[in-house]
Amino acid sequence: MKLLAALLLAAATLGLATNAGAATPRENWDQHCAKCHGADGAGTTRLGTLLKVRDLTKAEVQAAFTDAAARTAIEDGVKDSTGRFTMNPYGAKLSPEERAALVAFVRALKK
Numbered sequence: 001m002k003l004l005a006a007l008l009l010a011a012a013t014l015g016l017a018t019n020a021g022a023a024t025p026r027e028n029w030d031q032h033c034a035k036c037h038g039a040d041g042a043g044t045t046r047l048g049t050l051l052k053v054r055d056l057t058k059a060e061v062q063a064a065f066t067d068a069a070a071r072t073a074i075e076d077g078v079k080d081s082t083g084r085f086t087m088n089p090y091g092a093k094l095s096p097e098e099r100a101a102l103v104a105f106v107r108a109l110k111k
């Protein structure tokens with residue numbers, strides 16, 4: 001009986017952990033964002049330097065955009081003055097919940 005309860009609990013926990021196959025914000029950040037913004041958000045990667053990404057660990061950079069602007073950037077991407085994407089849109093790749101979680105994740109990058 002105890003074993004059955006333990007098995008049921010394990011199954012329930014597993015079910016929660018893999019809920020709808022959504023990745024954690026850290027997994028999404030590492031997979032989709034870190035190549036430009038860096039694992040820590042400082043943006044000192046080769047691509048980040050090339051594209052002149054701002055340092056998301058800095059309070060003044062964080063203060064320069066709203067949560068809504070961050071959501072829009074993640075959903076629709078960012079273009080330079082010639083209309084070329086410098087940051088790809090993730091509206092199709094990530095669910096609304098994943099994008100919202102990434103905004104909170106970005107905020108937490110501030111040192």
Ligand code: HEC
Pocket residue numbers: 028029032033034035036037047051052053054055064065066069070073074078086087088090102103106
């Ligand atoms: C190909 C490089 C690249 C990738 C990949 C990338 N970004 Fe960006 N991101 C940029 C550039 C370039 C900007 C504009 C300059 C800046 O604000 O630093 C930017 C801007 C931002 C901003 C500021 C938006 C604003 O309104 O000022 C946020 C927030 C952001 N990115 C989050 C993310 C997240 C989250 C991901 C992953 C889902 C991601 N970025 C992936 C290049 C990238």
